[in-house]
Amino acid sequence: MMIHQREDHLGLSLSLSFPSETHQPSASSSPLQLNLTPPSMTTPSIPPFNLLHSTSLAKKETSDRSILDACRVETRSFLKGIDVNRLPATTVDMEEEAGVSSPNSTISSVSGKRSLERSETDNRDDLLDCSRGLINSDEEDGDNSRKKLRLSKDQSAVLEDSFKEHNTLNPKQKLALAKRLGLRPRQVEVWFQNRRARTKLKQTEVDCEFLKRCCENLTDENRRLMKEVQELRALKLSPQFYMQMTPPTTLTMCPSCERVSAPPPSSTGPSSTPVETPRSHHSGSSHHRVPFNPWAIVPAGHRSFDAVHH
DNA sequence: CCAATTAGATAGCTTACGTCA
DNA sequence: ACTGACGTAAGCTATCTAATT
Structure with a gap:
């Protein structure tokens, strides 16, 4: 920490800057240039995600899910050490293992609100999609409802792996992935968009937490230095005492x-x-x-x- | 492609109620 | 009859995420 002190006749002022060796090991040398890379610390209270689902029993799964949700809450503020590109992947896993969710890409429900708003072009797209066996539930109702599917465990895994390799897709990759997963290219595209958004959000949370700690440290440092200034002023105003002091x-x-x-x-x-x-x-x-x-x-x-x- | 938003799915939690020892 | 423990279902809320704008 460098202390730049300026003194006029009666006052002292301080300004702070961080040298490379500061109390913040992960901070860079510039006060405004912060190393936002999350440190590779682990949070002992948060078990690894892959340890959170270890059984297919529904009862156990419920408790595991509880732990997972509790961890997620904590994780929002302590994401360090967790690869934000790594989805917990337990939600889909456990749901499917317990048979709660529909199996492979099952359309779970229908929202009627947006169904009325869809254009005929979309309808034709859906018909084309249906020909590929991608939409399987609106054969019953026949309308053009908005469908919400949950990707299967395997689909999610493949998408995650693909995302780790490259978080954007060219059209060729998109088509290949869609074909491999039995999804529409648009669905793959949307999944990547949402995945990038989630990554960004989590990174933002990590950055925010880091900046918050930096701010707290600087506040503490500032408070401490202000106290030093007061002590120096007191010394200056009492020269007798000041001069009698033996320099330590x-x-x-x-x-x-x-x-x-x-x-x-x-x-x-x-x-x-x-x-x-x-x-x-x-x-x-x-x-x-x-x-x-x-x-x-x-x-x-x-x-x-x-x-x-x- | 991104940002913002919507909405379905699902889990946890609380509460009320019934059953039983 | 009263009580406490236990199970269950309904309602609410929070979160995640596919899909839309």
Whole structure:
């Protein structure tokens, strides 16, 4: 952490910037350039998704689903370490294992609202689709209802695998995938669109959580530095006490430019006159230097100062 | 293709009710 | 008759996700 201090006659102000070695290991060097890649930490309280479904018993499945849902809630705020491209895939799995959901691409229900709004072009498309055996339930009602299918476990797995390889599809890939899965190309296209949206949403959640923690850290740091400023002001307003203080270290600070300098190795003890190092500033000039008390600024073990600047 | 939205499916939770020891 | 435990179904809510705009 770099502390840029400026002092006018009565006031002090601070500005902060992160060096590369900060309290935030995952943060980059720029204060505004944040490494948003989720760290590869795991959340112990969240079991891996693939451990959440281990039985086909409906009763057990219910409890597992409960755990899964609870985990999902937690996962919303602790997504680190989870590949956002990796769908839990347990929902479909468990539903199908328990026979709750319709089997392979079954159209589950019908929404009448949108059915009336569909055009005849869509109707013809659906008829074409039906010829491919993709729509199997509106043979009964014969209308052009909006259908909601749930993809089968295998279909989801294939789509996920394909998404991991490339999250966009060219027309050829789309057709091949649709043919392989027995879906319409439009369905494959929509699935990829929705999948990209989910990925983006989860990444956004991860980023948001990370930025939130960054903000909290900066707030804490700012609060701490403000306190230091107050302590420095108090020291400045009590010169007697200030001058009687024995410098706890050999660091000195130039009051005019606020630079901290360390004495050369030959310096003997705190009472000796501070001598600038060869790298120090104002070489040869007669600067007034006052002892610098890092105790008032740096809590033990918190950070190290750059002793000499310029 | 993306963003926003809709709507179906499903699970969890609560509550009321019935049954039984 | 009263009580507590247990099972079940209905209603509500939250979440996921296919589909639409």
